[in-house]
Amino acid sequence: MRAACITQLEGPDAIEVLDLPDPTPRKGQVVVAVEHAGLNFPDLLMSRGLYQIRPPLPFAPGGEIAGRVAALGEGVTDFEVGDRVLALTFFGGFATQVAIPAAQLTRVPESMDLETAGAFAFTYATSYHALVDRGRLSAGERLLVLGAAGGVGLAAVEIGAALGAEVVAAASSDEKLALCAAHGATHLVDYAKQDLKEALKALGGVDVVYDPVGGAYSEPSLRALRPGGRHLVVGFAAGDIPAVRLNLVLLKQCEVVGVAWGSWAVANPHRHRANLDALFALHAEGKLRPHISRRYTLDEVPQALRDLDERRVLGKGVIQVAAG
Numbered sequence: 657m658r659a660a661c662i663t664q665l666e667g668p669d670a671i672e673v674l675d676l677p678d679p680t681p682r683k684g685q686v687v688v689a690v691e692h693a694g695l696n697f698p699d700l701l702m703s704r705g706l707y708q709i710r711p712p713l714p715f716a717p718g719g720e721i722a723g724r725v726a727a728l729g730e731g732v733t734d735f736e737v738g739d740r741v742l743a744l745t746f747f748g749g750f751a752t753q754v755a756i757p758a759a760q761l762t763r764v765p766e767s768m769d770l771e772t773a774g775a776f777a778f779t780y781a782t783s784y785h786a787l788v789d790r791g792r793l794s795a796g797e798r799l800l801v802l803g804a805a806g807g808v809g810l811a812a813v814e815i816g817a818a819l820g821a822e823v824v825a826a827a828s829s830d831e832k833l834a835l836c837a838a839h840g841a842t843h844l845v846d847y848a849k850q851d852l853k854e855a856l857k858a859l860g861g862v863d864v865v866y867d868p869v870g871g872a873y874s875e876p877s878l879r880a881l882r883p884g885g886r887h888l889v890v891g892f893a894a895g896d897i898p899a900v901r902l903n904l905v906l907l908k909q910c911e912v913v914g915v916a917w918g919s920w921a922v923a924n925p926h927r928h929r930a931n932l933d934a935l936f937a938l939h940a941e942g943k944l945r946p947h948i949s950r951r952y953t954l955d956e957v958p959q960a961l962r963d964l965d966e967r968r969v970l971g972k973g974v975i976q977v978a979a980g
């Protein structure tokens with residue numbers, strides 16, 4: 657098999673496509689012939705050794721895949737060769753084949769094509785868990801999404817709108833904000849041009865902040881919370897981890913809520929599966945329309961990660977693994 661591997665923890669340029677032996681499925685495992693693998697920010701962090709998961713070198717990044725079952729290990733009865741499946745791999749997905757426990761596979765519904773399936777679960781399941789399980793977002797509440805045109809951000813915009821929230825999208829360009837408007841945001845803030853604090857004050861505050869960016873945007877967003885508001889700490893794409901003084905939490909009568917979806921999904925597989933089913937239903941109803949803006953081959957994985965690093969990917973990028 658071919659795999660785009662991190663050979664040294666020196667960022668996107670240290671990724672090489674290697675020819676490796678094909679995996680054979682162990683007991684309870686399935687080998688999937690990967691067709692599409694979604695691109696996510698943790699792939700970039702892993703290339704620098706900055707993510708909480710640090711597999712031994714060399715390893716392929718790639719946290720989610722979709723493809724067809726190619727071989728079954730002993731004891732696997734739930735799947736057949738040729739079944740359309742998606743899986744959260746956390747790493748190893750930028751490869752033509754992956755061996756994975758059958759319990760980690762999800763059948764792709766007929767209503768979803770395999771490319772969408774390869775770019776769906778990581779971001780949509782993160783944002784659904786954040787907004788529903790952790791944020792308790794209700795219809796009629798106002799939701800602010802930072803980095804709203806990014807992978808988890810655009811998923812949060814769509815899910816928020818589908819749940820009946822009023823969505824305020826904050827992003828860094830007109831093109832990004834137009835995409836957010838097309839996916840359900842009704843208020844737009846360009847934080848590269850506007851003062852975020854003033855813009856949110858003029859809007860009259862928000863009930864929930866979805867924050868995958870951190871840096872200088874977190875504190876003005878938390879300050880915009882109405883009493884009883886929730887600030888969802890999702891990630892730090894800007895690089896800086898902000899320090900917020902706790903008196904602000906008291907004065908705002910708000911909650912600061914940590915979101916660690918991957919660990920939660922592993923510890924709560926049944927609830928995670930129920931969330932995926934809810935997301936598949938929203939997709940089948942046309943309420944979620946995942947946006948894939950860039951496509952790459954396995955050889956182009958370094959470019960894909962550079963594009964993420966330089967904020968050029970709108971919605972999702974996908975590695976078209978089967979394309980060569």
Ligand SMILES: NC(=O)c1ccc[n+]([C@@H]2O[C@H](COP(=O)([O-])OP(=O)(O)OC[C@H]3O[C@@H](n4cnc5c(N)ncnc54)[C@H](OP(=O)(O)O)[C@@H]3O)[C@@H](O)[C@H]2O)c1
Nearest residue numbers: 697803806807808827828868890891892893894915916917
């Ligand atoms: N907690 C969890 O369970 C969980 C799960 C998945 C992902 N995450 C985290 O969520 C964050 C976003 O992931 P993603 O896959 O959605 O990434 P993404 O598609 O690259 O989106 C990140 C967005 O952040 C904004 N940004 C601001 N400063 C940036 C910078 N210096 N570099 C890159 N982007 C910057 C960009 O929007 P603008 O240009 O509009 O500012 C970009 O669209 C990451 O930190 C990731 O690790 C957390």
